Amino acid sequence: MKTLFNRARAIALGALLAAGSLAVSAVPAEAQKILHRGNGSEPETLDPHKSTGVPESYIQYDLFEGLVVPDGKGNLIPGAAESWSSNADGTVFTFKLRKNAKWSDGTPVTADDWVYSWRRVVDPKTMSKYAWYLWPVKNGEAVSNGKLPPDQFGVRALDPLTFEVTLEGPTPYFVSMLQHHATYAVNRASIEKHGDEFIRPGNYVTNGPYMLAEAVPQSHIKVVKNPHFHDAANVKIDTVMFYPTENIEAELKRFRAGELDITYEIPVSQMDWVRQNMAKQARLAPYFGTYFFAPNLTKEPWKSNKDLRLALNLAIDRQTLVDKINKRGEQPAYSWLPPGTENYTQQVPEYANWTQEQREAKAKELVKKAGYGPGGKPLEVEVLFNTSENHRKMAIAVASMWQKVLGAKVTLNNQEWKVFLSTRDEKKFKDVVRHGWIGDYLDANNFLALFRSDVGKQNPSGYNNPEFDRLVSEANKLADVEKRRALLQQAERLMIEDVAFFPLHFYSSRHMVSDRVIGWGDNLQDLHPSRFLDVK
Structure with a gap:
């Protein structure tokens, strides 16, 4: 109501001004450049210290500028820090901040x-699910x-433009x-x-190329160019929706109608049609992430029955999933770390080289050994996933495999994104949950640390193995690249x-990108901040 009222008032005022200015020659204003982006689920939150999903991150890349930023081509470039240096052993980093950096309210950063x-x-009071992300910093863990106060954290301001970080x-x-x-x-x-x-x-006061103008639940989030941004002159797009x-x-229908310039995904049900009719606009590329259940x-029986877990794992025909269900260039996954992890060799289990028939035979043997199936307890599994046609098709396919191979009775439970995140993170799901992890940087630690028992709610399954924790912790204390890699691979x-x-599979990025978008570059982390794009 308020927005509509203000627009009506502005139109009326514009008419009055035009009527009173007939003697003045009209100068046409430069047309606004607007980018329309599909963005997946409704954002969990726009607080960058509390959000966890990819949809939120895409918005936050426009609203904020980190110390370093992705350039949309797969590289990192200086952001809020114009330069940085470290001491000889790489345990103290000093960041020199930009002199002209300002918040969107005009005050200095x-x-x-x-x-x-x-x-x-x-700070435990923030209840950030990503607190573990800063554990490499001294006293972070x-x-x-809650064992030390926040003022004992290894960061300090040497002067207004010098930020120092001491690492463990x-x-x-x-x-x-x-x-x-x-x-x-944050401000x-x-x-x-x-x-x-x-x-x-x-x-909302932010330091990035854009600032928040509107946030209408289940409708849109509108960000507009931040005039106080230090590089505002090179930001081509005025408004991003x-x-x-x-x-x-x-x-996809909105994209075909010209209402969207970029889609969040491509529906698996339309992939064949897209390849035949809109191949030029379909952007498929390797993506640094793993899709998994x-x-x-x-909870029992999963907590203590490894044979049962392995039976379900082996009964999944991954090649069929990527060839017949997704059809978007994904690779079957039998391990955790995706291709592209730097200084690392993927650890592939022996059964990855078996035929699917061999895997299924072993799965049947294991489910019987676990006490389920014919002559044993009935195997009932509930799969939780967030509302999405793509996730639904994947869940149906896996459920069908479990029913066919193991005789399992599988039920599907889908939830809206925010509810799903809470259910998943609080471990309130009954049996199995859909999950995906996209690497934030190309090091193995970003994946392996997720399964540490002490990271809290972010741990996907509640995995708790002290030896795994020790290996990851010890590896990250080592400067020797070879020794570190060996420990991480062991983990x-x-x-x-x-x-x-x-x-299930290693991701591929999959977007529809309009011909009017300029500057799009496929990259392993699928990061495309609007500041580096333009539109015709």
């Missing part, structure tokens, strides 16, 4: 803002577990971590004034042996 923000992430030990991937939303600076004054409502339009679109088939290891082999998850 200072090193104190970064100190406040990073302390906020690890102790602070987030050498961390070769540290700088590449800093594109992630958990490391963004302290706005948070202290508005509390949890600091993320609302009119309250993000549309939550859980119905991927409807999203996670058994609830906090992956252990979680595969424990059947802590059911990997």
Whole structure:
């Protein structure tokens, strides 16, 4: 109502001004450039320290500028930090901030803002699911577990433009971590004034190329160019509209009608048609992520019955999933780490080289050994997934395989995104949950750390193996690349042996991109900030 009223008033005022200015020659205003992006599910939250999903991250890449930023081509470039350096052993990093960096309200961005923000992430009061992300920083784990106060966290402001970070030990991937939303600076004054409502339009103060103008649930999020951004002159697009679109088939229809310039996904049901009719607009490329199912290891029978878990894992025909269901260039997955992980060799189990018939025969043997199936207990499995046609088709396909091979009775349970996230993270799902993990940086730690028992709600299955925790922790204390890699590979082999998850496929990025979009570049992390795009 308020928005419509203001527009009507503006139109009326414009008419009056035009009527009173007939003697003045009209000068046409330059046309606004608007980019329309499909964006998956309704955002969980726009608080960068509390969000966990990909849809939120796409919006936050436009609203914020990290110390380093992705350039849309697969590279990292200086962001809020114009330069940085480290000491000889790589345990202390010093970031020189831009002198002309400002918040969207025009106030300067200072090193104190970064100190406040990073302390906020690890402060238990924030309840950030990504607190573990900053554990490489000195005392990060102790602070987030409430053993030390936030002011003991290893960050400080040397002066208004110098931000210093002390690490627990050498961390070769540290700088590449800093594109992630958990490391963004947030505006302290706005948070202290508005509390949890600091993320609302009119309250939200950000330091990126865009600022929040509108946020209408189940409709759109509108961001507009930030005039105070240090590189505003090179930001070509004036307004970006993000549309939550859980119905991927409807999203494709909107793209075909010219209502969207970029889609979040491509529906699997339309993939053959797209290849035949709109191949030029379909952008399919390798994507640094793993799509998987996670058994609830906090509940029985999954907690203590490894044979049962392995039976379900072996009964999944991954080649059929990627060839017949998805058909978008994915690769079958039998391990956790995806292709493209730097300084790492994927740990593939022996059964990955078996035929599917051999895997299914072993699955039948194991399910009987576990006490289920003919002559044993009935095998009943519920699969939880978030509302999406693509996820539904995948769940149906896997359910069919479990029913055919193991005689399982499988029920499907879909939930809206926010409800799904809560159910998944709180481990309230009955049996198995759909999951996916997209790497935030190209190091193995970003995947393996997710299954540490002490990361909290982010752990997909509630996996708890002290030896796995030790291997990952020890590896990240080592500066020796070879020794570190050996420990991380040992950790992956252990979680595969424990059947802590059911990997299905390694992702491919899949978008429809309009011919009017300029500057789109496929990259392994599928990051395309609007600031580096243009439209015809």
